[in-house]
Amino acid sequence: MASLARRKALSISDFLYRGGTVRFSALGLSSRGFASSGSEENDVVVIGGGPGGYVAAIKAAQLGLKTTCIEKRGALGGTCLNVGCIPSKANPLSLSLSLCLSLCALLHSTHMYHEAKHSFPSHGVKFTDVEVDLPAMMAQKDKAVSNLTRGIEGLFKKNKVNYVKGFGKFLSPSEISVDTIEGGTTVIKGKNIIIATGSDVKSLPGVAIDEKKIVSSTGALALAEIPKKLVVIGAGYIGLEMGSVWLRLGSELTVVEFGPNIVPSMDFEIRKQFQRSLEKQGMKFMLSTKVVAVDTSGDEMKLTVEPASGGEQSVLGADVVLVSAGRVPYTAGLGLDEMGVEMDKAGRVLVNERFTTNVPGVYAIGDVIPGPMLAHKAEEDGVACVEFIAGKHGHVDYDFVPGVVYTHPEVASVGKTEDQVKASGVEYRVGKFPLLANSRAKAIDDAEGLVKIIAEKETDRVLGVHIMSPNAGELIHEPALAMQYGASSEDIARTCHAHPTMSEAVKEAAMATYDKPIHI
Numbered sequence: 001m002a003s004l005a006r007r008k009a010l011s012i013s014d015f016l017y018r019g020g021t022v023r024f025s026a027l028g029l030s031s032r033g034f035a036s037s038g039s040e041e042n043d044v045v046v047i048g049g050g051p052g053g054y055v056a057a058i059k060a061a062q063l064g065l066k067t068t069c070i071e072k073r074g075a076l077g078g079t080c081l082n083v084g085c086i087p088s089k090a091n092p093l094s095l096s097l098s099l100c101l102s103l104c105a106l107l108h109s110t111h112m113y114h115e116a117k118h119s120f121p122s123h124g125v126k127f128t129d130v131e132v133d134l135p136a137m138m139a140q141k142d143k144a145v146s147n148l149t150r151g152i153e154g155l156f157k158k159n160k161v162n163y164v165k166g167f168g169k170f171l172s173p174s175e176i177s178v179d180t181i182e183g184g185t186t187v188i189k190g191k192n193i194i195i196a197t198g199s200d201v202k203s204l205p206g207v208a209i210d211e212k213k214i215v216s217s218t219g220a221l222a223l224a225e226i227p228k229k230l231v232v233i234g235a236g237y238i239g240l241e242m243g244s245v246w247l248r249l250g251s252e253l254t255v256v257e258f259g260p261n262i263v264p265s266m267d268f269e270i271r272k273q274f275q276r277s278l279e280k281q282g283m284k285f286m287l288s289t290k291v292v293a294v295d296t297s298g299d300e301m302k303l304t305v306e307p308a309s310g311g312e313q314s315v316l317g318a319d320v321v322l323v324s325a326g327r328v329p330y331t332a333g334l335g336l337d338e339m340g341v342e343m344d345k346a347g348r349v350l351v352n353e354r355f356t357t358n359v360p361g362v363y364a365i366g367d368v369i370p371g372p373m374l375a376h377k378a379e380e381d382g383v384a385c386v387e388f389i390a391g392k393h394g395h396v397d398y399d400f401v402p403g404v405v406y407t408h409p410e411v412a413s414v415g416k417t418e419d420q421v422k423a424s425g426v427e428y429r430v431g432k433f434p435l436l437a438n439s440r441a442k443a444i445d446d447a448e449g450l451v452k453i454i455a456e457k458e459t460d461r462v463l464g465v466h467i468m469s470p471n472a473g474e475l476i477h478e479p480a481l482a483m484q485y486g487a488s489s490e491d492i493a494r495t496c497h498a499h500p501t502m503s504e505a506v507k508e509a510a511m512a513t514y515d516k517p518i519h520i
């Protein structure tokens with residue numbers, strides 16, 4: 001029955017991917033079969049070589065499917081990893097720098113500088129001078145990224161994934177025309193086509209990005225000078241991470257946020273402490289505020305801002321403006337309208353629980369579909385999608401996708417916020433443990449933050465974990481695994497944790513959830 005249903009175009013409104021609580025584990029048999037090896041037709045063609053696309057391609061090949069991946073940049077890794085290794089004026093996208101990874105590298109380098117300047121003396125390590133060498137910092141970032149990303153092409157070779165460099169466009173549900181980077185056009189045939197074309201920066205009216213003075217994250221990762229005054233539009237992941245980088249290097253930073261809070265998806269209690277910590281570091285926030293115009297005519301740009309609900313305007317000066325007000329799915333030039341592929345108002349490709357669009361044989365994964373725009377989520381989508389195609393079990397659980405803001409301290413979370421649990425009507429208990437009471441955090445004098453655990457009152461099943469601490473992005477995986485296995489807070493609390501570690505704060509917060517902590 002399932003394969004019969006997939007042979008005709010499905011009404012996506014009946015069979016829509018639901019974004020929230022989904023557990024993809026149905027047994028799936030591809031209705032399209034596989035090409036025998038040596039056939040010119042591919043079993044799987046992936047359009048886009050980002051974390052979603054390249055992982056899907058490798059997994060498909062590992063499952064014995066003849067696979068081709070098409071990528072237009074000339075480098076694999078997508079938004080997350082891509083290094084512009086074929087610089088060319090004709091193809092500005094090839095100049096784009098790695099985003100996730102570049103940002104990660106710069107966050108680390110600038111954190112080291114900040115530590116050297118502000119924390120080393122209190123640990124008894126003294127310098128006569130510490131200075132920033134921005135070109136060297138950028139070179140280190142590019143080297144780190146290029147070392148990591150070159151490996152993906154190697155993995156393609158190892159797994160026998162055919163790699164086509166060029167821009168793909170649907171001719172039919174099983175044929176993709178590719179304008180290759182070398183020039184010329186080729187047609188790639190596939191029984192199953194996966195759209196993994198990712199996302200692009202969301203532009204704002206009246207704020208034209210030129211990647212020099214008004215930049216997206218791509219431009220902000222490659223500024224030639226440290227801006228004296230930086231204005232960031234949007235207090236989300238990119239705004240706060242990128243803002244931290246330039247703040248640490250000496251920029252005066254103002255973050256203009258349309259909503260009443262920074263990082264709207266964050267638990268309110270953690271967010272309050274997080275904002276206080278960022279303000280202490282020197283970040284200035286203008287919440288419930290919108291930018292209505294930017295005047296770029298003078299040496300210093302003038303931004304006109306006003307309350308989000310309208311009202312008195314004021315003017316902010318800036319040398320550089322970073323636009324980080326979200327990202328939008330990228331499907332330009334793919335030919336999806338002509339194919340009748342259903343998308344929502346935001347331009348996201350709609351898929352069902354098996355990542356199939358309403359056009360049989362056409363799938364979509366990653367940033368281009370609804371769900372969190374995260375690299376690890378795109379990878380999970382990619383693996384599950386090709387497992388379904390190969391007739392196996394695919395599994396992704398969007399309820400347990402961790403999210404991490406890589407500032408200092410980091411903020412990481414998995415599962416529901418307290419507000420979400422409250423809104424669901426479930427009775428719950430909360431356990432908290434401050435880093436100030438954690439011996440490791442105290443020993444290294446880096447004890448800002450807390451662990452907060454929310455568990456169902458009746459069963460003690462953990463519903464959400466929120467951590468603000470150094471390395472919260474690493475600590476979060478213990479709760480993520482626990483939640484994936486349906487653990488209770490007592491399960492976590494009764495697990496022996498090594499001493500002295502910050503993970504002990506997770507154990508103590510779990511003790512505080514079902515009983516009492518020891519160290520406060």
Ligand SMILES: Cc1cc2nc3c(=O)[nH]c(=O)nc-3n(C[C@H](O)[C@H](O)[C@H](O)COP(=O)(O)OP(=O)(O)OC[C@H]3O[C@@H](n4cnc5c(N)ncnc54)[C@H](O)[C@@H]3O)c2cc1C
Binds near residue numbers: 374
């Ligand atoms: C500055 C920044 C930092 C980030 N940091 C993190 C982080 O720390 N952790 C995290 O989890 N996520 C992070 N993200 C989000 C993460 O980058 C995305 O969620 C992830 O890259 C999505 O993967 P994807 O494969 O769906 O799309 P993408 O990575 O966008 O890849 C899509 C690829 O498809 C190609 N393409 C598009 N159209 C075509 C076509 N027609 N033909 C051929 N190729 C095409 C594009 O060139 C691109 O390479 C960050 C994003 C940004 C912007």
Ligand SMILES: NC(=O)c1ccc[n+]([C@@H]2O[C@H](COP(=O)([O-])OP(=O)(O)OC[C@H]3O[C@@H](n4cnc5c(N)ncnc54)[C@H](O)[C@@H]3O)[C@@H](O)[C@H]2O)c1
Binds near residue numbers: 233234258
């Ligand atoms: N560490 C990570 O995992 C990481 C890092 C960077 C990016 N990302 C991903 O990339 C995506 C895009 O990042 P982002 O920071 O651009 O988006 P975001 O959705 O995280 O934050 C955008 C912010 O901009 C605000 N905003 C929207 N319109 C505005 C306007 N007109 N004026 C002022 N503020 C406005 C929103 O209220 C929100 O707070 C994120 O959703 C995230 O999934 C992840």
